[in-house]
Amino acid sequence: MTFILSLGNPDQYIQISDRRLSSNGKSVDDDYNKAGILLTKDARHIFGFTGLARYGNFETKRWLLESLFQCCAPDYQINKIAKRLKEKANKDFKTHPVLRNMDPAHKRLGIIFSGYNYYMQPPLGALGILTNYQDFQINENDPPGRDLEEAREEFVMHYWSEKRPLDHSYTSIQYVGNWRAFDMAEEPRLRKLLQERRSTTAIVNKAVSTIRKMADRSQSQGSIGKNISVCILERDQTSHVEGQYYSALKTPKTYKPDFVIGISDSIRDVIENTAQPGIE
Secondary structure, eight states: OOEEEEEEOSSEEEEEEEOOEEETTEEEESOOOOEEEEEESSEEEEEEEEEOOEETTEEHHHHHHHHHHHHHTTTOOHHHHHHHHHHHHHHHHHHOTTTTTSOGGGOOEEEEEEEEETTSSSOEEEEEEEESSEETTSSTTSTTOEEOSSOOSSOEEEEEEOOSSOSSOOOEEEEEESGGGSOTTHHHHHHHHHHTTOOHHHHHHHHHHHHHHHHTSGGGTTOOOSOEEEEEEESSTTSOOEEEEEOSSOOSEEOOOEEEEESSSSSEEEEOOOOEEOOO
16 A cells, blocks of 8 residues: 655655555556646645555556546635545445455545645635545544455545644645554654744655655555655645655656646646656
């Protein structure tokens, strides 16, 4: 199960995720993209998924891109898009011919969104997790709570946002997927970098190193890879969203995140990115 780490502060949100697809602890693909960017009328969010990736002719990545695109209309507002996506997930996972009779133990899926909502000024840091297997109510003060062994019948959307006013610098750390391989001692170190508003490079290097160490631990059970996707989204709405690829091996290839653009009836698109030529 992929590990996804979301880090945020008043400057930026950064999502770091490994790219491995695995089955029964064995790698199937070490360069499968599960990260994307959602641009709406009133928000910019990074998204990623963990859990079910492929089963029969169902592919979560394609379903998610198509579903987000469909759910943007008619208002193109992030909170309403999230509600429609949850409703669509509940319907599709019950009625899709491949998924409706699937073993619930293999049907688990978590989708994380993190970024900024622009209907408030300054832009509001926000994070949401759409999941059918995570239970944040068991111990809500100790994220990520509890992972259920089987998927529930219904998806739930958990939502957090920046609290205002704050007497200290806003920081956000959340992770989904195989978090049992995560060393909890790393969390305060990452938070310190966010609080001090260190450079993007310093934060990303620490996070990438953390995930690669996780890949070597027995708790990862072979489900975490060392090829890493990084998405960087600054709070400034006019800034570009950056995608980076960290390969464990020297390679001329590079990868960019997928994009779902749903800003208006005339500004809508899905861009599914594949490998691109790089420089040795």
